[in-house]
Amino acid sequence: MGSAIHLRSAMALLGRFPALAGVDLDVSQGEIVLVEGPNGAGKTSLLRACAGLLRLSAGSGTVLGVDLSKGGRPRGVGFLGHSAGLYDDLNPRENVEFRARLWGIPPAGAAAALERVGLEGRLQNVTVAQLSAGQRRRVGLAALAVVRPRLWLLDEPHAGLDASAREQLDSVLGEAAAEGAAILLASHEIEHVGRIVSRSVCIDRGRIALEPAELTTDSVHVA
């Protein structure tokens, strides 16, 4: 499998605060990698840096063949952060269709993608503002599923989801990985994601600190 993420001594700043302090990380296509760590450790910053939404201040990084250190933005990256990037006054179907059109993809699969994450019938036609936090995350997930990114970057994707939604999320992620997509997800809920990830890495104070042995199938460089 080809490399999706290749970071070496990657550093990034949030203002003057070093959010990433020298991260080495490799993720291959088809892999699901969990990033765990305490609050403020740099998980979200790592995901945003991989998406090209946070510039590297030092070190090097290549994501989907694009050099991040030169300020490039990789194409084909789907990002689901704490905010799902939705428009409150549109309904879920319209939000997903808009995302598809942005990516230049026919929006015909929007309804099916929403059904896949458990949003069926009436829920597709109410405004997003009327949905619960968990349902909003499902819409964000459906928006990713419909554009089929080559790299999925997910920040606490299980947060606020009920048991059936977690199953659906795992199913969507497993299918995407089987199709060759790389998935990097940050989560505190290791017991929920442990069974779907290929391996996990720990990040602390902006550095990859260790990798839990029971999940590891590949090597991660310790900065």
Added chain:
Amino acid sequence: MLREAYVVAAKDLRVEARSHVARTQVVPFALVVVVLFGLALDPDRGLLTRAAPGLLWVTVLLTTLLATQRSLALESADRAVDQLRLSGVDPAAVFLGKAAALSIQLLLVVSALALGVVVLYGAVLASPLLLVASALLATAGLALAGTLYGAVAAGLRVRETLVPLLVLPVVAPVLLGATRAWEAGVGLAVSDGWPWVRLLVAFTVVFGAAGVLAFGPLLEEA
């Protein structure tokens, strides 16, 4: 790029249609301002009629500030701007799409206000072609400048107060050009209104080009 601009504009207009903010807040705000001007100047009906074009475009300017803030808030509310950036859409298309949607909303406001000044101030729409051409260009210019300067302030905590400070001085040529053109259009000015339309064309072209070139870096900082 035009397809992408259309997608962004259609989304913004759909959001506005759903939210009813333009219909229930922005347009009523503009009409209230016109009525207040009327109350303030009512004793002198002649003055009111003479001042109608200027009062109308000052009101449109104030409305532009509201609509610009609203347009920016759509993208920042749930970090939708990140999805725009990741989608690979040309930032110029985002700029043109958002400006087009804003321009259409402002045109609706101008239409409502024109009706208002005819009814309340007794203005006569003597030269419809000049009025329509100048309204189209002025609203386009306001939308382009508002979108561009709104993006300048988007990444700042003080954006709500900074946007008026940035936008109002910049759009002074639009206020001047549109007011003079409308004075001619309602038969108040002896001079020809079309030279002012050329000023509006120049403004629109300059801010359209500036936005197309600058919106990418601005979107990155938003």
